[in-house]
Amino acid sequence: MLRRIAFLTMTLLVTLGVLSLHGNPISSAAEIDDIKAKIKKHEAEADEAVKEFEAIQSWEDTARKEILEAKAKVDLLEEKEDKLTELVRRRAIEMYKGSGDPLSLSFLTSDAADITEYDRRTTYLETVIKSDTDTLGEYTRVKEELRVIKKVNLARQKELAQARKNLERESQRIKENLAAAKKEYAKIQGNEYNYYGRIPIEGRYCPVNGPVSFIDSWGFARSGGRRHKGVDMMSPHGTPLVAITSGVIDRIGNGGLGGITFWLRGDDGHSYYYAHNSRNTVVKGQRVIAGQLLAYVGNTGNARSTAPHVHFEIHPNGGRAVNPYQWVRPLCRQ
Ligand SMILES: [Zn+2]
Numbered sequence: 001m002l003r004r005i006a007f008l009t010m011t012l013l014v015t016l017g018v019l020s021l022h023g024n025p026i027s028s029a030a031e032i033d034d035i036k037a038k039i040k041k042h043e044a045e046a047d048e049a050v051k052e053f054e055a056i057q058s059w060e061d062t063a064r065k066e067i068l069e070a071k072a073k074v075d076l077l078e079e080k081e082d083k084l085t086e087l088v089r090r091r092a093i094e095m096y097k098g099s100g101d102p103l104s105l106s107f108l109t110s111d112a113a114d115i116t117e118y119d120r121r122t123t124y125l126e127t128v129i130k131s132d133t134d135t136l137g138e139y140t141r142v143k144e145e146l147r148v149i150k151k152v153n154l155a156r157q158k159e160l161a162q163a164r165k166n167l168e169r170e171s172q173r174i175k176e177n178l179a180a181a182k183k184e185y186a187k188i189q190g191n192e193y194n195y196y197g198r199i200p201i202e203g204r205y206c207p208v209n210g211p212v213s214f215i216d217s218w219g220f221a222r223s224g225g226r227r228h229k230g231v232d233m234m235s236p237h238g239t240p241l242v243a244i245t246s247g248v249i250d251r252i253g254n255g256g257l258g259g260i261t262f263w264l265r266g267d268d269g270h271s272y273y274y275a276h277n278s279r280n281t282v283v284k285g286q287r288v289i290a291g292q293l294l295a296y297v298g299n300t301g302n303a304r305s306t307a308p309h310v311h312f313e314i315h316p317n318g319g320r321a322v323n324p325y326q327w328v329r330p331l332c333r334q
Helices: 002-022 029-097 105-109 115-189 325-332
Strands: 231-234 240-242 247-255 259-266 271-277 293-296 309-315
Touching: 029 115, 029 231, 231 325, 247 271, 259 293, 271 293
Parallel strands: none
Antiparallel strands: 231 309, 240 293, 247 259, 259 271, 271 309
């Protein structure tokens, strides 16, 4: 997987090499179309990287659950171990003292009127010893099992952290290179494209004014049994977030799962939610126009440990959220 991403980065660098070789200006329409096709291809590849990122996230969730389960087992066994240690210690003392404990020698011999009574006591003693031995056997077995679980989990955690670090570094590189290519492209195009190489459609803008990659993650499992009610648009930290349409900022948030957030009530009647922002540049009640800067991409709230992205929601007529993927895709992929 990581080798593939490294390959993607390489092809991207080759594309950038082509761009810089041509220098300025590029006049041929065929050449411009060629660059456009290449940018499109790399955007699709960046989306693939997001898919892999999502897979790692869910792998991590599973691993975390397994670690918690193993920990509960360890606690239980340690409690059992304490009890067994205490039992063995008590037995040893009682044997030494020759007290009335059933396991002591005196229990076998004292007042054993006849051989039948002696046999009865011996059988009882054997049963007690066997049950202790079984417990000890089980204990040894589970203890070994536990040692293996702990070892595997530790190895997996290390592997996971490394894979994640590599993926984040590589996808960050892809995005930065893509941003550079887009900027170069916009420069070549002059005034035709002044909005990160994208044209608004029917007055609507891509909420992210910069490189962005995303997949349809509607309904994906999230922590605490929640379901994903938006689209996670991955973009470098600090990328401008703009108004998808004109409207009024009717709510500002700071804290909880969303971190730094705001709600835009569009003049079209729909409500739009932007979360995990690093910073908002608007205040409650402010009127904004389509494409206006509202905030910057970040990873506040429960996105602290993930790559920076905007969690974007659409609530038609202010009602329940619907899948925003189909809405933003044409706006952000052109
Ligand atoms: Zn999200």
